[in-house]
Amino acid sequence: MADVGLVIFMGLLVTGIHGNQKALLDKLFTHYKSEVRPICGADAPIEVKVGIAIRQIMELDEPSQILTLNAWIRLNWYDCGMTWNASEYGGISQLVLPYAKVWTPDITLYDNAGDEFIGLKDYRPTFTSDGAASYNFPTVIESLCPVDVTYFPFDGQTCALRFGSWAFNGHQINITIGPKAGDMSDYKVNTEWELLSLPGVRHEQFYSCCPEPYPDVTFYVSLRRKPFFYVVNLLFPCILISAVGLLGFLLPPDAGEKVALEITVLLSLSVFMLLVAQSLPPTSDNFPYIGMYFCVVLLLVTLSTALTVTVLNVHFRGQHGVPVPRWIRKTCLGTLSVYLCVKKEPSVYPVTTKDVYVNGHRDHFNTLKQKEVANFESLKTAVSDQQQLLPLEKVMQEQLSVLKEINSRDIDKQEAEVINEEWKKVAVVMDRLFLVLFFIATVACTLAVLLPSILQ
Numbered sequence: 001m002a003d004v005g006l007v008i009f010m011g012l013l014v015t016g017i018h019g020n021q022k023a024l025l026d027k028l029f030t031h032y033k034s035e036v037r038p039i040c041g042a043d044a045p046i047e048v049k050v051g052i053a054i055r056q057i058m059e060l061d062e063p064s065q066i067l068t069l070n071a072w073i074r075l076n077w078y079d080c081g082m083t084w085n086a087s088e089y090g091g092i093s094q095l096v097l098p099y100a101k102v103w104t105p106d107i108t109l110y111d112n113a114g115d116e117f118i119g120l121k122d123y124r125p126t127f128t129s130d131g132a133a134s135y136n137f138p139t140v141i142e143s144l145c146p147v148d149v150t151y152f153p154f155d156g157q158t159c160a161l162r163f164g165s166w167a168f169n170g171h172q173i174n175i176t177i178g179p180k181a182g183d184m185s186d187y188k189v190n191t192e193w194e195l196l197s198l199p200g201v202r203h204e205q206f207y208s209c210c211p212e213p214y215p216d217v218t219f220y221v222s223l224r225r226k227p228f229f230y231v232v233n234l235l236f237p238c239i240l241i242s243a244v245g246l247l248g249f250l251l252p253p254d255a256g257e258k259v260a261l262e263i264t265v266l267l268s269l270s271v272f273m274l275l276v277a278q279s280l281p282p283t284s285d286n287f288p289y290i291g292m293y294f295c296v297v298l299l300l301v302t303l304s305t306a307l308t309v310t311v312l313n314v315h316f317r318g319q320h321g322v323p324v325p326r327w328i329r330k331t332c333l334g335t336l337s338v339y340l341c342v343k344k345e346p347s348v349y350p351v352t353t354k355d356v357y358v359n360g361h362r363d364h365f366n367t368l369k370q371k372e373v374a375n376f377e378s379l380k381t382a383v384s385d386q387q388q389l390l391p392l393e394k395v396m397q398e399q400l401s402v403l404k405e406i407n408s409r410d411i412d413k414q415e416a417e418v419i420n421e422e423w424k425k426v427a428v429v430m431d432r433l434f435l436v437l438f439f440i441a442t443v444a445c446t447l448a449v450l451l452p453s454i455l456q
Contacts, residue, residue, distance in 0.1 A: 017419040020090035032081050036102045037307045040080030045171055048105045049076040049178030050163050050217045055138075056188040057223065060145065060157065066147040067159045067221065070188075073119075075135040075223050076178050077105060083131040094128045102127070102174075105173055110162040110216065110413050111245045151453040152288040153230035156196070157223045164216030170204060175215040177202055182219055192229070196222040218376035234276060235290065235450075241268045242297045242442055245304055249435035253315040253427060262305040280452060300441055307434045315427035324422045326337060332429040333422070340432040342425075344409060 037046065051074035058068040064435050082102070086093040099121050108117060118139045125135035135285040145159035165173045182198030199220050245265045272293040280288060324333075336342075 001013040003283065013095045020092055021095075022093070023091055024084060024089040028084065029058070029368055030099070032102075034101055037105055037168065038079050038102070044369060045174040046077055046105070047176055048081075048107065049109060050074070051076075051178035051181045051183065052161065052198070052200075052219050053180070053185070053359060054187055054195065055222075056220070057190040057193045057195060058140070058238065060159075060193060061330035062149065062279060063143075063145050065147050065281055067141075067143050069141050069143075069221070071141050072183075073107075074123075074137050074180075074183075075105060075107060079103065079127065079133045080131055080132065082127045084445045085130050086129040087368050096124050096126045097127060101308065102133075102344045104133075106165055106167050107163055108166045109141060109143060110164060111160070112145050116142075132437070147281055148286055149288045150286045151456050152280065152290055153225055153227040153234070153278075154456065155225055155288075155325075155451045157225075159223070159415050160223040161219040161221060162216050163218075164214060169212035170215045171212055171217075171253055174200065175217050181217070192226055193223045194226060196224055197352045198222070200262055206310060211347070234272060238269065238272050238294065239446065241265055242301065242446075246435060246439060246442070248304060248308055249311075249438065253312050253424075253431075256351055258308045258312065258367050259301055259305060262301060262308055266298065266305065269294060269301060273298070289449050289453045293446065296445045297442070300438065300445065304434070307438075311427050311430050311434065314430060315424055318421045323419050323425060328426060329422065329451050332426045336429050336433060337425075337448070338346045340429060341435065342429050360445065 012113065027052055037218070053074065054071040055070040058070055060067050079102070082095075102125060104125060118141075119137045120139070123135070123137040125133055127133050141161065143158065143159060143161055147157055149155060177200045181200040183196060184198055187195055197220075199217050199222075201220070202215060204215045205217060206213055242265070245262060248258050248262045248265075251261060273291070276291060276294065280291070
């Protein structure tokens, strides 16, 4: 019997609650119009408090300059047409009503990049007996966000989410910042962006069309990029490739691959520059330091290719028999070779050229020739005493002529070899000099261009 009584009691209770709720709804909606702004007594503006809680930064599309995020929108206002005495309706102090049956403020995102304000009409606001209304709903926001990529990938971005009424002015709806306006307590971490802060600021705008003020609440989404991905996949390979360009000055000219190596480095840097360009908005207002770095490195590698061609030209210049000018020998084989630690090796053939190479080797050959001539003169004197040896004198003269010709050709050949070797030494010194200059320029440009981005 106790169980039967409990069931009857619960049935009567449910019936009573249902009856009270039906009576309350009949009372509230008898003269209520959801299409118009509630006005009770004096036409005072309705204060609408706007808040937002960001759940996740879904994407910041730099080329399109659109921020996409998952958020909860929180609206609070007072509706004088939705008040009642809870004690008269069985203690019902709160109602959850369909969106279409009640008036809600037409809060919109001014810089909306999507088709609509997703979720605005899909959920139900809550009303209490004192007329307080709250409407919390999740949404996906797509907002315009001007992107400044000057310090990419060490950059930070600030995107403004500006909320306000589109139809009502400040004398009809007063937009203010709600409690816990910029809520980050339930934020889900993004792999690329770090959410720093979410401050809210109220503004009042006056437009040329209308004398009334139009208030709005703007939330500034402050983001900082996590640069590790771009450092590993873009910046670090670029620095390594530019360092490979140094090897072109260490590669021997006889290898025949110096120019090919520099051109390969140039093409590799061009590919990386295209990858960076695809990640950035097509704007001329601000150019990233990393883009400037790629341009500078491309210029340096192009210059190194031209210098490599110059070194190759110097290396093979000796094959044309052109002697090394005195000032080049003094500068490259003298002063620069000492400072650049280029080892001075003795010539393979210890001979010098006429009127230019003064190291005693020409005197050596002249001494040999004089000895041969003296021997021949002695022999000639001896032969003159013996007229019967005249045929032998003729043979000796022919042999002396042949020796002079062989000696002259040998001297010319050895002088050509010496010229070739000296031009090669000049090319080695130039290679070492360009290596040092290219290294200094690369390090200086890297520090000058990238440090402002890293330290900002």
